[in-house]
Each structure stands twice: as C-alpha cells, then as structure tokens.
Amino acid sequence: MSTTPSGGPQLLCADEQQLERAGKVLAGGGEAFVVIVCEAALREQAMAVLRKSAGSVEVPSPEEVRQPEEVLGALERPADGAGVRSLAMTVHLDGVLEALNWHREKLLSGAPVVLWLEDVEALRKLRELAPDAYAFRETVVLVRGDGGPLPVPSSDETERVAQARRQLRRARTPLQRAAASLNLANGLRVRARLAEAEEAARSALLALPPAAGENEQDLRARLCRALAAAGRDAGEVAQELYWIRRGLAELDLMPFARSLPWRAEFLAGFPGPFDGLDHSKTVEAQRLVRTYGIDPEATSTVLNFACGAMRAVGDLKRARALSEEYRDIKPRSEFNVALGGLNEGASEAAVGNFSLAEVRYREAMVVASSAGGYLTAAALELVNCAIWAGELEAAERRVAEGLEQAAADVPISLYMRAWLAMARGDVEACLEILRQVSVAARARNQDGHLLHVCGALIDVTVSMREAERLNERVLADILIESDAVRDAVQVIAGADGPPWYPIRFLTLRARLLAITPGMLDQAADSSAQALDKARAIYPELVPECGRLLSEHLIQAGRPDNALATLDSIEKDAESRGFLKELARIRAARIRALVLKGEAPAVITPHVAALRESLAATGSPRITAETLRDLALNLPPCSATPDPLSLTEEAHGLFVSMPMPAEESRCLEAMGDILLARGRAAEAKRRYVAARARLERHRLGLRLPLLSRKIDALG
16 A cells, blocks of 8 residues: 655645735735635645735734634734734634624724635635625635645555465466466556566466467467556557557457457557557547447546547547546446546646646545555656646655656656756756666667657757757757667667657657758758658658648748648548647648738638637647747737737636746747837836746746846846
C-alpha cells in the first residue's frame, strides 16, 4: 500500500494573490465584508498572508460562531487592535447563516468583517441562506491549496506480488510457472518496477514449450501483452511494437471467439504517434467491441485507450462520451478504475479545466494505491497542471514527492525538472537537463524517450528563438544533437521499428531549420519529404505533415503553393475526425489568404469554417491556443480577421483556466499589435501588465524581452 509523506497542503501562488488583494481591502480602512473559503489545514498560512498584506491593520484569529444566538454578539463585540472582526462559521450553518442574514446591517457598521468558511458548499449555503448579507461582500477569496502531498509507493512488497511469488514457488508445470510469472509481472508493473516485470514475463515466455494447445497460446499472448505494457511504461516503443505484433501473431493461431477480447486490447493499445497510440487501430478495436461484444474488463481497456486516442486528435466531446461509457461498465478491476480516473483528468486538462483535472488525478492515485499500485502517469500530469497554472513551487514539490521515487528507472522526473527550468527562464539549465535525459534514455535503449527528448529540444529551441534568447552557436549544437538522437533511435529501433519514426524526425528537423537563418527553403524540403513518406507508409500523419509544409511555404512567401497543399489534406483530416489538426489547417489557410491580399469577402467564410472546427473540439484550450497562434502569425495591421480581437479572445479563455504564461503572451502580442498601429501608450500598458503577470508567478522566459520592449517606450 502507498503511504503519504508528512506535511500538509501548501498555498498556491494564485491563493496568495487573492489573499493579498483581500488584505489590501482591509488595509484601506472603512466598512468591508470579506469572505474567505479556506480549509482548516490552510487557515494558518492564509492568515499569515492576509496579515502581511493588511499592513498596520491587525487581523485577529477567527472566532468560532457555532449557534445562531452568537451571531449578533460577535458582530457587535468591539474589534481587537486596529479594528477587524474575524469570524469562522463551520458548524450548524443553516441556522447560523440565517442569523447572519437577519443582522446583515452589522456587517457594514464600523470595523471590517472577515468571514471564514471551510468549503465551496458552505459558500453555496451562504449565497442561498444569507443572500442579502452575501450582497454586501467586498470580495470573496477561494483558497484551493496544492492538494497536499502525493502518495508515494512504499518499499514493501504488495500482497498481489507476494501471492504471485508464492504461486510461482508452488508451480510444477511450465504452464503453471508461466501463469504465476504473468501474475508477478503484472503486479510488479503496476508498482512501476518495470525491469523486474519485464524479466518475469520474458523468462516465463521462454519457458513455455513451442508446441501447445489453446491454453498455452492464450497464455503466450497474455505474456506478450504484459511485455508490451512494460515497454510502453518504460518508453521502449520499439520493444512495445515488437511484442504487440508477436502477440497478434499468437492470436492468429487461436479460435476467433477466444482470441477476440485480447485482439481488441492489442489493437486498442497499438503504439503510434498520437500520444503513443495508433488512431486507426484504436478505431478498429472499438469496432470489434461494438460488433461482437466482449467481457467488461476487456471492454473497459479498449474504451480507456479509445478515450486517449480521441483526446490526441482533439475530439474532446467524443473523449468525454467514452469516459461516461467507461464509467458505466461493471465490474472493473480497481486499477482499471484508476486508469479511468486518469483519463477523465487528462480530458479536463485538455479543455483547460486544471482544477477538476487535479481532483481526478488525485482520486485515480488513491484508487491505484488501494489496488496495490502506483499511477506514475497521474503524478506526472499533476506536475504538468501546476506548471501550466504557473504554480512552480507546487510543481517542484510534486516532482519530489511523486516522481523522484516512483519512476526511478525512467527519467520522467528529469523531464519535469527541464520544463520547470524553462518556465523559470533558466534556458541553460533546461538544455543541460534534457541532455541528461538523452544520455539516460540512450543507456537504457529507451527509443520512445529519446524521440520525446528530441521533440522537447526543438520546442525549447523555438521558444528561445521567440523570446530572443537563442544564439547561433546553441542552435548549431542543437541541430547536431537532434541528428545524434535520430541516429541512436534508428540503431535501437532497427529496420522493423515504428514506421512513423522517420517521418517524425523529418518534421522535427524541418522545425529547426525554419528558425535557422537562411534555411527556410531547406525546412520546406524536409517537411515535403515528411509528407511524401507519410503518404507512402503512414497516411494518418498526412494532415499534420501537409499543414507543417504549408506553414513553411507561407513563411517563404509562397502562399499559392501553401493553399494547394492545404486543399490536398483538408478532406483527409476531416474524414479521419482529426479536429485539432483540421482547425490548424484552416488557420493556416487564413494566413495564406491574408498574405495573398485577398478581400475580406473571400476570407470571411474561411474564418467561419475555422470557428466551426474549433467548436467541434469541445475544448476552450485548443480554441485559445489556435486563435493565439493565428494572431501571432498575421500582419499586425490586418483587418479580416483582426489579430487584436483574436488575441483578446484567447486571453480571456486563458484567464479562465488559468494559464498565466499564456495570458502574458497574449497581452504581449496585444502590445505588439497596438505598437504597430501607432498606439504606443496602449501598447506599453499591455507590456507592463504582461510583465507583472510573469513576475507574480516567477515565470522568467520572456521577462527580459518584455523589459526591453517597455524600456524602449520610455
């Protein structure tokens, strides 16, 4: 079982911001009614922030008000010190809140009143039972906290693993030993002990006799499935693909009815470039489930993978529908229930609802823990949520609590430390950590991790270029490093490795060349090669490769060629249901039409088509990111569409999530557009607001550039 480290939840940066604003309200003196929703474990920390920001105004510890008859006395009692009444209402809320409503005029007579509630349900009751008192509020502060420490895997062996070891010791036949080893491998894998899990499954597979009946064939297929799953978790994608293919070959020797559940699971989890999945194979697995029906456990596995595949292509409506269907399936193993929670959290994060995503991830970790496992992926996504929300201290704690110990044989914690360094603006540290990941992954033959490292290097390099923090020497080094990673992956994967690897490396190289001075034509050539390879060996990547080629053609000033490419891939993306890519294709078409100087009447229908595709995704986050990117790439003085309006819309969506780095990027873009339109004073206000947002969250990547822009305006 998992244990929880000592220590409680910590305030988030956003919590501190709200509390500081409330403290300033109190510091202003006069009548005020401030409502603070804060769990008991965080109250002491919240009080410290409130007192500091209130300055000379003393904020006393809250007085508990438990009975209706105590309310009037608490409101009339002389305030301590400089004059703030601090009240807590946590029990008998119905009567107490009604009494607060009766005596509401006391809230605005004399000293300010701070009312402490424990949760959102109490706030709802305040609004319902004391509407007149609630109307007097000056501000409401919702303190969420970082959720507290993550569970960490204990070093003790779980009962599931211990039972499998006992079963293995008692086994007398090769079939019994293989079955026990399979149970042992599965138990070890859910504990993230991947090397041991792989060894157990591999030795069992080798021990099975070659000539066997259906039971042995079934067991061989299941052992292949366990080895594929261990490879997926370890980032060994070539090995995962090998075992998936071998498992399907074993199933071909079995009767269709018996092999059907396993065939559906193999196809659903078939490795591919869409967040680790092959979209078409996952669709085929769903077809098998719908056509023939299989047992609930296998169906739940298929739906889990299908949800991930739909999310990867931007169909969040479909992903959520699959999650609902998954939740209704009974019975399911506890660990499968945990995986369902992980999927729900990932879908919430994909739409930008990070608060609910964190709740789902933590619930999934608790369920996995009760099943004797550890959900490393949930811990990883909790770190991501904190980074996206600008809560870097919370992200740092989560790395230490949930990833350092849980994924010792996979360099995931290094990944997250690289992104933390990048968010803080320490680009040198970020690059150095990614190089450490590359060395570790190469030593372990983790081709999947190496591909991710190469993608991360390119993402970081592009971000550095946009922030004007990239010099030519670093760029040249990264070009060499990316080629070295590509060569290492080719050696590890071999001739029968994942067919999308060569395509991916061509697109990554194209992105690097596109930001290299004087290399834009070579970037277009590389992306054109990727498109040709995709058409020949992996058609599902055609929309992405074609869109990337069109963007490079637009950058090179060749809009007619770009439009021809976009016309050739749009129907493909639409027919496959690749909604995120379809929106990007339509945004690229708008860029090309604007570059050509087409009239508004020509462009407007394409803007409507873009809006339609964004609405189909069901994701405010995809909408915000697409509109932001389009605005950044349009001429600042263009009118249809207006990049200023697009940026303002994207900014509003990012604020609601929140994603402070993206909020700041939108504000900075507004400043650039306004400056280009001759409105320098308004531009400076946007730049200053953007810098303040980054400084508050200690997000340092673009701070130097923003400061230079502000200084240039005087």
